[in-house]
Amino acid sequence: MTSETVTKDKKEVKKEKKEKKEKKEAKEAQAAVKGASEMGISIRKDVDFAGWYQQVLTKSEMLEYYDVSGCYILRPYSYNVWKEIQNFFDAKITEMGVEDTYFPMFVSNKVLEKEKDHIEGFSPEVAWVTRAGSSDLEEPVAIRPTSETVMYPYFAKWIRSYRDLPFKVNQWNSVVRWEFKHPQPFLRTREFLWQEGHTAHLTKEEADTEVREILSLYAQVYSDLLAVPMIQGVKSDKEKFAGGLYTTTVEGYIPTTGRAIQAGTSHCLGQNFSKMFNIVVEDPDTTGKADGEAAKKLLVWQNSWGLSTRTIGVMVMVHGDDKGLVMPPRVASIQVVIVPCGLTVKTSQEDRRKVEDEVVRIEKALKKAGVKTKADLRDNYSPGFKFAHWELRGIPLRIEVGPKDLQKEQVVVVRRDNGEKSSIPTKDLENDIKNLLDTVQNDMYARAKKVRDDAIVRVDKWEDFVPTLNNKCLCLIPWCDRTECEDDIKEKSARRDQQDEPEDERAPSMGAKSLCMPFDQPTENPIVLGETKCVACGENAKHFMLFGRSY
């Protein structure tokens, strides 16, 4: 036997092995496809977004549809995201001196109607309890759509002195807005979970500062936890909170539909509610200064701010893909799944055991290092099936361990966000995995931000406005800041002939709403007051405003 023959034989063996491997992989891929066709996503995100969204939420076990219309079940897999948001935000506001409280869900008609603009904004959606058991209630009670009018009569009682200010409470609860528009999980539901903060301050300056602090925390929830970029700004008069002074907002962007979404709001209520509910303190500058003379009464300055489970819907819509969810590591209840691979009927019991032991060892080591890890040792499913199962659920990293990896003292790691595959030595696995999770988190944010940034288009003449919207972008325009013009823009940017179609089909033809006046105004070619004209109506422009089709 010449050395050449030997070489050839080796080559053949290698070739055979390769063929075998390819065959096996093809088989597994097929199994995966079969598995996917049963349990996986069958609708493409870019073809039928609404259908895709529904499938992703239900098949990933985030959400279940419920037999009362407009209500949904938050399963542990999504509720856990909410818990992560709660942990982050509650710690931050506790530092700010905000205390958690709980007010009843019921509110009497008399109190609800106290602030006129406010109730006008909410009354069409208020749910009323009129009966208990088989008895009609003497006086129907409303379920809170928000708690301003629930809380503020008591603020008037508790806040007596300027020493009681600032007064800051928050509650994590659910509210009910019985909307008759087409409901959508997380985005528009009749009952939803949120937090609502309510504070009172001695001065407008203090109130202003807090409004911005809270808004910035909301932006952080999105950017740091959910890897979604936000635009911070002020709502127009038309879009502000009913009864408030001004509303600040974080606005998100859903690339697939090209629509914006109001993702959290922090309102300065001014002194409107304090006037209605008589929340006053003595002026510290006049208190006790002139004996006998009554101290001057001051109306307090109030804020309210809320962030809801809409957060979860935005995260899913922005990051999800045709395989299912893509979870940002910071809110994933499982960050890493470990799947034993390369085990066939021919694998010896010993080798199988070695691989499984290694899987368990790595699981323990990662858990100990604070990485949320799950070993998938189910013996009734193929690796391909498991891959699809965990991809559907968006687990950020998959670790594959096979007999060969064992020999090489390495594992194969696959990223969910971009599919990238790499081999990592087991030696320093904990640190490498932790770093990789950070990388995934940052990359997800950077990608979403790039897409979002590209979709914000500065529009300087009206002819470009609707085409820009139709191109799934948002329009940043010099604007006159008049409600008439805003109404007009909505009218002019809608195609009226398609209004009978269901809302999701209609999206491309919806009229544009004003989203916000971004705090971050363009510095290049800026507004020159008295010179720059409003793109929509030609009057003098006051500032840049962001417009878009919107949820």
Added chain:
Amino acid sequence: MTSETVTKDKKEVKKEKKEKKEKKEAKEAQAAVKGASEMGISIRKDVDFAGWYQQVLTKSEMLEYYDVSGCYILRPYSYNVWKEIQNFFDAKITEMGVEDTYFPMFVSNKVLEKEKDHIEGFSPEVAWVTRAGSSDLEEPVAIRPTSETVMYPYFAKWIRSYRDLPFKVNQWNSVVRWEFKHPQPFLRTREFLWQEGHTAHLTKEEADTEVREILSLYAQVYSDLLAVPMIQGVKSDKEKFAGGLYTTTVEGYIPTTGRAIQAGTSHCLGQNFSKMFNIVVEDPDTTGKADGEAAKKLLVWQNSWGLSTRTIGVMVMVHGDDKGLVMPPRVASIQVVIVPCGLTVKTSQEDRRKVEDEVVRIEKALKKAGVKTKADLRDNYSPGFKFAHWELRGIPLRIEVGPKDLQKEQVVVVRRDNGEKSSIPTKDLENDIKNLLDTVQNDMYARAKKVRDDAIVRVDKWEDFVPTLNNKCLCLIPWCDRTECEDDIKEKSARRDQQDEPEDERAPSMGAKSLCMPFDQPTENPIVLGETKCVACGENAKHFMLFGRSY
């Protein structure tokens, strides 16, 4: 000057000082009384318990009365206790594999009525939403009084294989039971906060084990956090959860009224709900064993368990005194308050600053050591006023720091639970304070337990039964375990002529209910089956049962 004179002078100086001090203390005490008469408790606990309870809750700022009857505002001071309970309990059940979830608050009539016994138990108290905005709903929806019927249709969908078991979810939410009985804060309210756990198991044994594990956690919440002893046991058939198999309970005791209180329940629902809602899995013993033959279907075994904000009411009723709340250190949001003392108009600015600096230094040191501490440096209140203020709120320890303490490198520490005063060197203050907080916690529990133990009276003849109740005790009797006898006991132990009086006045004349069959049955002079007779009816006794007037 002889040395005698000097001695005398010294004595005189001492005497003067003493008189001065006494005068000052008397003045402070007077101020405290004056303060107390404005802000403090004016009703004695043993004279008018209901009035006392209301005053303590409102004046301590735990609770506010609300304009919808039967609903109350949980202010941060009580909500914080609930947060402590949540933290403790949620960590424990997470270890047990229970996951948090959120189901809608609304339930359709069709689903609500599915389980007959269950709905019979709840229907008189169900609140119905019949209107939204100005439109009547086609189909009224109920607000959940509990979530069995809300959840279980979905359990049937999600639980397919024995591999899906055990299935364990929990939610922290509010439920509504529109009771028409006299409401009482925390104890009987139309909306209340609780957690409700719902689990499904393959076998009765597993379900049984979990029922007891959860009950034991409830007992721990009371004993370890709230310093209140509980009796664990099983409810009679009459008192068990509507539609369930059996109910276990933790029963507390309120010494002032001599009444028992159901403080938390853990139910085994058996297979009743799984039958109604068709929650079945394939029998793992038959699955896949005989090809072609259908696997046997098994109904799952279910549990549900709930603990509510009633916890807070029990804690207040057991520990509070004529000065106000007494907070167990483990759930106190402020464990130690520091009050600068002994500062008069004659104190130099420097001495005053030194004292205040020391107060701040101690606050920082204690906080750093993990003790929840507050320095009360308000300059517009006297120490006496501050003492009363914090006693009303039940802060476990008060530290007093005066110029003399500074010299002696010590502080004065006063315990809220028993008024004990001691001097503690500042040298190792952090450790001493931590130990003292533990001592207070343990002493509070031990005292409550002693009182409770003394109030459980074994009664062996009927003639002693009602006098024992009237003596504010609970009766432990050999019992036949028959519902007819239970009804009879209630009847015989009530004084019917006083039924028109308001419930709280009526308490001493209420009929006794069965509380539970304690797991801990007496070993001395035990039941001999077939020999020992039921104390109430003379039939054969089956076990000891605890009876009492009850909330």
